[in-house]
Amino acid sequence: SQQGEEDPQALSIQEGENATMNCSYKTSINNLQWYRQNSGRGLVHLILIRSNEREKHSGRLRVTLDTSKKSSSLLITASRAADTASYFCATDAGANSKLTFGKGITLSVRP
């Protein structure tokens, strides 16, 4: 079963704009991760935030975590056409580090 729910399901923006994607989850977690998936390919790890962290940055990525609301957001700044992909949040509840994924967000960045 899916743990997370991403919002929106699909997002279309112009190159150079910022993209914000949200994720909610249901159970307590050790960490939350964001992955990107290009069509027909595997998932690529983007960023991990631990349950005791509130915000983390990596290049053009900024992720926040609110454990009281069981939610996270991923911000991609200055988007590029190459950012076009599906984005998934995944929670790690600590049981053998297996990940529970949401349904994903389809991001389209128009050149």
Next chain:
Amino acid sequence: GAGVSQSPRYKVAKRGQDVALRCDPISGHVSLFWYQQALGQGPEFLTYFQNEAQLDKSGLPSDRFFAERPEGSVSTLKIQRTQQEDSAVYLCASSTYGQGYQPQHFGDGTRLSIL
């Protein structure tokens, strides 16, 4: 590159046939995971290995699904008497094991179509 390799990339089988999907993890990665991804959905956990030990198989949907990793490196996911609902992309991921949380590295998957 030395990423996770899965084969075949595409597999078409008739309902009732047995299939075997292979995963070559990154060399030295202790942990290996199998996920099933239906069209338009996120991956769902199937099973987890630490070296050759299968520590969690709670996600396997039925006893027709079987996974092994006999020497702690290459893993095979076998599906017996395939059914149409088995059609999906099967993803393998590997990671190092140690203190802290390790990101999982995914292969490109095997797309299985059952006719």
